[in-house]
Amino acid sequence: MERTTIDLWVGIFVALGVAALLGLAMKVGNLTTDDIGEIYSVTANFENIGGLKPRAPVKSAGVVVGRVADITFDPATFEAVVNLSVDKRYHFPKDTFANIYTAGLLGEQYIGLEAGGDEVMLKSGDKITQTQDAVVLEKMISQFLYNKASEEPKETASAAVSASTKSGDDALGSSPLDDMKKPVAP
Amino acid sequence: MIVNSRLHLFCTIGHRFTQRIWRLGAGARLFWLTIISSGESFRRFHLTIREVYFTGVMSLIIIVVSAFFVGMVLALQGYNTLQRYGSSEAIGVLVALALVRELGPVVTALLFAGRAGTAITAEIGLMKATEQLSAMEMMAVSPISRVIAPRFWAGVIAMPILNVLFCMVGILGGYLVAVPLIGVDAGAFWSQMQANVDWRLDILNGVIKSAVFGVACTMIALFEGYDAPPTAEGVSSATTRTVVTSSLAVLGLDFALTSFMISI
Structure with a gap:
């Protein structure tokens, strides 16, 4: 079969396409950071996970050490069970603290691991007992409003009391004098 | 008289x-015939290669140049809005997601319909007008397996390749505007992009989209050519219909495919 220039051009075209796809996969997409290699999985229970999603990063000291594998709901304890896939190269003590943080003010949520001081390390299938829930913005705002609301009535009440005592004093102080003056004057 | 005109x-x-x-049904039948008689376009693959050259390689320049400008405009417009919210580093994500998810497949398909689809329609319409297709049938050569199917598969192969090239060149164009021209940090540009563009959900779905557009655009162009009245006006109006129908089909299909893909 003889080769033609058309074959050459189509070959170049296909090669360019494959190169662009590889470029998209490696440089643009997160295919490279996706495969962490060998992992072990630990679980953590949270009362509220906020907006945490599967495949969210698990970070320790800001370094990605794993990913959230899946999130399920435990109907017995009414808690969220988060399955974490952690890179096998990194080991964490048994009393590691798992927090749900938010990247930036409105960014994606991730799990931050803070290592404890235990001698025993977490093994595959273990459970992280010390967890801290996600900060839910609505909860924070409502708490703030509640605190504000509980402060305000005290102030207004004390102001009202002081005002009433003042007016009472005035009433008490002024009227007898007037009464005293009136009979005296004529 | 009034009744007559209303009637x-x-x-x-x-x-x-x-x-x-009727045309929809005929198009569907041609699609089916093309699929079942496409064995020859793979056995004699040089037929398909030749068509890949005419539809894909010849469309490279318009795809690359327009991708470059689309990427640059995206970066300029995106920066203008993003810097108001103090998040101009997210410009890489914006450019990449917009290109990979939507603009890449859709603009490639629209350009493909204009550049390659019209050529296919005019070629086949003229083949029909000059009775070359009838001559093939006389010689017991099926025009569908010899003429239609190689062009169909060439379009289906070429479109995803053009799409990934469009995305890549567009992102490079966006990079050129964002980093050297505006002064966004290069590391933030790429790292935010990598953190937020998913391989399967974004890139692979975009490629699937463009493959579907490839089937739609090529099939519409082939059908319009095959169905064209064998006159000069017939071929010219068929070419016009190719562009109109392909564009509408691409945009409609894009909505349908996106609604499937987003819900996953």
Whole structure:
């Protein structure tokens, strides 16, 4: 079969396409950071996970050490069970603290691991007992409003009391004098 | 007289409607015939290679140049809005997601319909007008497996390749505007992009989209050419219809595919 220039051009075209796809996969997409290699999985229970999603990063000291594998709901304890896939190269003590943080003010949520001081390390299938829930913005705002609301009535009440005592004093102080003056004057 | 003209209007609308339905059915039948008689376009692959050259390689320049400008405009417009919220580093994500998810497949398909689809329609329409297709049938050569199927598969192969090239060149164009021209940090540009563009959900779905557009655009172009009245006006109006129908089909299909893909 003889080769033609058309074959050459189509070959170049296909090669360019494959190169662009590889470029998209490696440089643009997160295919490279996706495969962490060998992992072990630990679980953590949270009362509220906020907006945490599967495949969210698990970070320790800001370094990605794993990913959230899946999130399920435990109907017995009414808690969220988060399955974490952690890179096998990194080991964490048994009393590691798992927090749900938010990247930036409105960014994606991730799990931050803070290592404890235990001698025993977490093994595959273990459970992280010390967890801290996600900060839910609505909860924070409502708490703030509640605190504000509980402060305000005290102030207004004390102001009202002081005002009433003042007016009472005035009433008490002024009227007898007037009464005293009136009979005296004529 | 009034009744007559109203009746005439009614008849015209009905005729147009039945024509559309008839053409839809004929197009579907041609699609099916193309699929079942496409064995030859793979056995004699050089037929398909030749068509990949005419539809894909010849469309490279328009795809690359327009991708470059689309990427640059995206970066400029995106920066203008993002810097108001103090998040101009997210410009890489914006450019990449917009290109990979939507603009890449859709603009590639629209350009493909204009550049390659019209050529296919005109070529086949002229083949029909000059009775080359009838001559093939006389020689017991099926024009569908010899003419239609290689062009169909060439379009289906070429479109995803053009799409990934469009995305890549567009992102490079966006990079050129964002980093050297505006002064966004290069590391933030790429790292935010990598953190937020998913391989399967974004890139692979975009490629699937463009493959579907490739099937739609090529099939519409082939059908319009095959169905064209064998006259000069017939071929010219068929070419026009190719662009109109392909563009509408691409945009409609894009909505349908996106609604599937987003819900996953």
